[in-house]
Amino acid sequence: MARKHFRYLIIGNSAGGIGAAEAIREADKEGSLAILSDEPYHTYSRPLISEYLAGERTLEGIYFRPADFYEQKNVQPILGKKAVALDLAGRLVRLESGEELTWERLLLACGGKPIVPPMKGDGLEGRFNFITLDDARKLRPALKKAKEAVVIGGGLIGISLTEALVKLRIKVTIVEKMGRVLGAIVDANVSRLEEARLKKAGVKVVTGHTVQEVVASADRPEAVGGVVLDNGQKITCQILGVAVGVSPRGELVEGTDIKKGRGIVVDRHMATSHPDVFACGDAAEAYDFVYGVARLTPIWPNAYIGGRVAGFNMAGKKAVYPGGTAMNSLGYFGLPIASAGLFDPPEGNGYEALSHLEGEIYRKVILKDGRIAGMAMVSDIGRAGIIFGLMREGVDVSSFKEALLSDEFSLASLPEDLRKRRLSQELASPISGGGK
Amino acid sequence: MKRVYSKEEVCIACGLCQVHCLVAHSESKDIIKAYKKETPRQPSRIKVQQKGSLSFPLSCRHCEEPWCVYSCLTGALQKDPESGIVTVDAEKCVGCFTCVVACPCSAIIPDFHRKKAVKCDLCPHLETPACVANCPNQALIFTDGATPVGTKVVAETAAGR
Numbered sequence: 001m002a003r004k005h006f007r008y009l010i011i012g013n014s015a016g017g018i019g020a021a022e023a024i025r026e027a028d029k030e031g032s033l034a035i036l037s038d039e040p041y042h043t044y045s046r047p048l049i050s051e052y053l054a055g056e057r058t059l060e061g062i063y064f065r066p067a068d069f070y071e072q073k074n075v076q077p078i079l080g081k082k083a084v085a086l087d088l089a090g091r092l093v094r095l096e097s098g099e100e101l102t103w104e105r106l107l108l109a110c111g112g113k114p115i116v117p118p119m120k121g122d123g124l125e126g127r128f129n130f131i132t133l134d135d136a137r138k139l140r141p142a143l144k145k146a147k148e149a150v151v152i153g154g155g156l157i158g159i160s161l162t163e164a165l166v167k168l169r170i171k172v173t174i175v176e177k178m179g180r181v182l183g184a185i186v187d188a189n190v191s192r193l194e195e196a197r198l199k200k201a202g203v204k205v206v207t208g209h210t211v212q213e214v215v216a217s218a219d220r221p222e223a224v225g226g227v228v229l230d231n232g233q234k235i236t237c238q239i240l241g242v243a244v245g246v247s248p249r250g251e252l253v254e255g256t257d258i259k260k261g262r263g264i265v266v267d268r269h270m271a272t273s274h275p276d277v278f279a280c281g282d283a284a285e286a287y288d289f290v291y292g293v294a295r296l297t298p299i300w301p302n303a304y305i306g307g308r309v310a311g312f313n314m315a316g317k318k319a320v321y322p323g324g325t326a327m328n329s330l331g332y333f334g335l336p337i338a339s340a341g342l343f344d345p346p347e348g349n350g351y352e353a354l355s356h357l358e359g360e361i362y363r364k365v366i367l368k369d370g371r372i373a374g375m376a377m378v379s380d381i382g383r384a385g386i387i388f389g390l391m392r393e394g395v396d397v398s399s400f401k402e403a404l405l406s407d408e409f410s411l412a413s414l415p416e417d418l419r420k421r422r423l424s425q426e427l428a429s430p431i432s433g434g435g436k
Numbered sequence: 437m438k439r440v441y442s443k444e445e446v447c448i449a450c451g452l453c454q455v456h457c458l459v460a461h462s463e464s465k466d467i468i469k470a471y472k473k474e475t476p477r478q479p480s481r482i483k484v485q486q487k488g489s490l491s492f493p494l495s496c497r498h499c500e501e502p503w504c505v506y507s508c509l510t511g512a513l514q515k516d517p518e519s520g521i522v523t524v525d526a527e528k529c530v531g532c533f534t535c536v537v538a539c540p541c542s543a544i545i546p547d548f549h550r551k552k553a554v555k556c557d558l559c560p561h562l563e564t565p566a567c568v569a570n571c572p573n574q575a576l577i578f579t580d581g582a583t584p585v586g587t588k589v590v591a592e593t594a595a596g597r
Contacts, residue, residue, distance in 0.1 A: 019506070047509045051530060064511045301507035301538060308506065329534040336546070338537045381536055382546060389503075389540025410485035411494055411541060422541050423442070423494070431501060 003100040006034045006076070008314055009093065011083055011252070012109030013037035014046060015300045016281030016307035018064060020107050023311025023319075025073045031315070033075050034101065036093070040080030041133055042067065047160070047300060049136040053143075054164040059133075083110075086252045088274055093252075105276050105314040108253070108264055109307055112246030112282035112298055117152065119227075120213040126224035127214065127240040130161045142239060143168055149239035150174075150227050152211050154181030158243035159194070159332045165239075166201055166333075173204040173235050175211055175227075184245075185328055187343040190376055193360055197333040209233070214240060246298055248283045261285050263296050268321050270310035278314060280306030289323030289392065290341040290373050297324050309431055319431050327388065329381065335360065338384035340391060342366045342374030356405045363405045370398035383409050389422075437520035438580045440482075440556065440565055442492040447484070447575035449491035453567035454480035457495075460559055460566035476549035481556040482567045483545070493567065493576060495556035496543040498522045504555075507538035512553070526552050 008024055010017045013035050024033055035043075041059070048062040060067070070077045078101075085094040092102045114129040116122075126142060129135045149165050151158045154176030162172045174181065180191035181198070195205050209229045217225030217238070226236040248263035258272045259265045264279040266272055266286050272279050280286065281303030285294040302324030312319035327340040345351030345366050351373070355364035365387065366374035372391035377384045387404060390397055395418065397404065403413040411419055455467070457480040462470035471477065482495040498515070502522050505513045512528035513535055515521070524535075524544075531551030535544045544555045558578075559565040568576040 045510045047532065048530065062510075300509050301503075301534060305506050327534075327537060329532055329537045331532060331551075336533065336548070338533070340537065381533060383542045384537045385539040385542040385544070388537050392540070408487065410483075410487070412485040412487035412490050412492070423492075423497070 002098075003092075003102060004034075005032070005102045007031035007104045008033040008107070009101055009103035009105070010035045010107045010109060011037070011093070012107070012111055012281065012283070013039060013041075013043050013077070013079065014064070014109070014111060014281070015303035016109030016111075016283075016310075017107065018043050018069075019304035019307025020109060020278075020280070020311035020314065021073055021075050021307075023308045024315045025075075027312055027315035027317040029074070033073075034078055035070070035075055036078045036081060036083060036095075036101065038080065038082035039132060039134065042077075042079075043069065044133055046131070046133075049130070049133055050160040050164040052133065053136040053139055053161075054167040056167075062133075083252055086256055088256050088258070088277070091276075106278065107307070107310050107314065108272070108277065108279040108283055109281050109303070109310075110249045110252065110283045113249050114242060115244045115247050116242050117210065117244055119211055121216070122214050124214055124216055124224045124240075125220075125222050126238055127242065130157055130241055130243050131246060139239070139241075143170065146170055146238040148173075148235075148237045149241060150211070150235055150237040151241040151243055153241075153243035153245065154178070154205065154207070155184055155243065155245060156182070156328065156330070157245070158241070159198070159330075161241050161243050162198070162203055163332050165241075166203060170239070171202065171204075173206060173237070174198070175209055175229065175235075176205070176207045177210050179208050181205060181207070182330075182337075185326055185343065186337065186339050186376055187364065189355075189357055189362055189364075190337060190339070190343075190378055193362065193378055194332065194335060194337070197335045201333050206233075211240075246282055248285075248296065248298075250283060261294075265294055266306075266310075266321075267294075268323075269313045269319070270306050270321055271313065278310040280310050287321055287323040288325050289394065290325040297326050299324070299327060301327065305431065312431075322392065322431055325391075329384075336377075336379055336381045338375070338377045338381040338388075340375050340388050341372070343376060345374075354401065354405055365401070365404050367397065367401060370396040370401075372397060372404075386411060386414075437498060438558070438578055439498055440495055440558070440568055441577050441579060442494070443575045443577070444490060444492040446573045447491045447493060448573060449484045449486050450572065451484055452570055452572060453482050453493045453576060454484065456566040456570040457482045457556075460562065461554070476547075479545045479547050479554055481545060481554055483543075494541060494543055495567065496522060496539075497541055498556075498558075503538040503540065504535035504544055507534045509534055521558060522555070523557055524553055524555055529553050 043064045051057040082096040211227045213228040263285040282298040309319045309321045330337040352367045362378035364376045512525045
């Protein structure tokens with residue numbers, strides 16, 4: 001069976017994999033480098049599948065890097081091929097095709113897989129996930145005949161899918177198990193503002209309920225015709241979108257010595273428990289600076305930054321992951337929301353929440369021992385970056401905490417030393433030891 | 437690389453840097469047309485930061501560690517490996533504004549009308565960036581920072597590196 005050898009093998013062709021490949025090439029122009037992915041596409045931006053579905057962007061329009069990226073970076077893309085086994089002793093990865101790839105340094109940037117809640121009658125035509133470009137490509141033709149959709153999950157992916165469907169004039173009902181939408185990343189005030197926008201756009205939002213059963217269409221028994229909720233409510237739909245979230249794809253390390261919790265566990269160098277195997281992105285549990293422990297933070301920037309750190313270390317240039325936390329910027333249905341870290345203070349541990357709500361303008365920070373542990377801004381997100389920067393660096397903001405929520409908040413509100421540092425763009429925690 | 441630095445001891449927050457930045461990034465490059473005819477108006481890429489008598493303009497630092505580039509979902513933001521300039525490709529930008537949250541200086545401006553992130557590009561079409569050229573107090577300097585030019589901020593910056 002064909003066997004190929006690479007100094008660096010990256011599994012995953014999305015944010016983490018590309019971040020690593022770019023870092024490796026900054027440190028080592030020559031070492032052989034391959035990117036393996038079971039998806040057959042040039043690297044693309046997953047968050048943009050919504051724009052692709054809505055017909056606002058072409059396939060090329062959602063490319064994450066230029067079409068000649070692999071050539072330019074001297075990377076061998078091995079696309080449309082799936083890794084099925086990892087042999088640590090033999091330092092090889094076996095593909096479904098039977099081919100084998102050997103490596104000196106391996107990165108597992110294989111992402112997440114959709115979580116699908118168990119539903120009676122599931123398995124009918126018309127039920128889709130919304131994680132990959134293939135999901136969007138399968139959805140597209142099915143939408144031509146559809147008038148109504150049910151989207152399970154009122155989180156990021158669910159609302160992103162809903163927005164695309166609404167643009168295509170499909171009537172959407174969101175069914176969210178929690179009491180409110182976006183409940184995993186923002187507080188009740190922000191959820192309320194988003195729900196108001198959803199309703200204004202004609203979206204029905206059902207919270208506190210789950211889909212129990214998928215019902216076949218009367219004229220097409222092989223296809224979805226509706227759903228039944230746990231309270232018995234029936235909703236007619238031709239499309240059922242499942243957008244509950246993702247769980248790490250960790251199958252490859254199962255049965256190996258590599259430590260796995262919910263995701264593949266990595267240290268601050270993004271190394272797994274095997275010194276030459278690294279992991280990042282949705283597949284990995286990496287350092288979260290708000291919680292002070294390694295945990296899942298499945299967002300794009302963390303995948304890229306984690307991949308970048310992994311790449312430098314794989315190429316022998318020491319780099320440290322500064323940590324990432326759940327950070328998001330959303331603009332669904334025209335409502336700008338910036339959020340990071342905790343959204344409500346946990347009870348009684350010296351946490352303090354400051355907030356200001358006025359119509360659709362909302363600002364909130366959560367402090368723990370003078371340091372920012374969470375933030376949310378709605379509508380006016382222009383200065384969210386200063387606050388997130390203070391949060392990332394763990395700056396004690398006690399002396400100017402009131403200013404954080406002010407209309408006039410700016411870099412001028414910061415103490416002099418910090419302000420000077422920002423202006424000279426020195427960083428408290430560089431990851432790559434400086435570039436150009 | 438050459439960057440725009442400010443001198444807070446002579447900035448009086450007149451806002452002319454913002455006016456000329458806006459004009460330099462307008463279609464017409466004409467101050468009256470840019471304000472009166474081009475709608476929605478271009479946002480300024482430089483913003484005066486102010487607290488009491490303290491003021492200084494701020495634009496993109498073109499960071500060595502560009503969190504905005506690392507955080508960009510689409511690949512629109514890139515740091516040129518040769519020049520060090522951080523640019524945003526308007527074609528690729530979808531206005532998700534993840535960069536706005538990632539930038540520790542809040543130097544990336546969300547243009548909500550066009551759904552695009554905009555930022556200082558150091559005026560590639562001009563010899564000197566418009567903000568620097570038009571500051572009446574020379575409170576803005578365009579320098580590589582390695583050569584102390586007798587100003588507090590730049591000298592400190594150079595010494596601190």
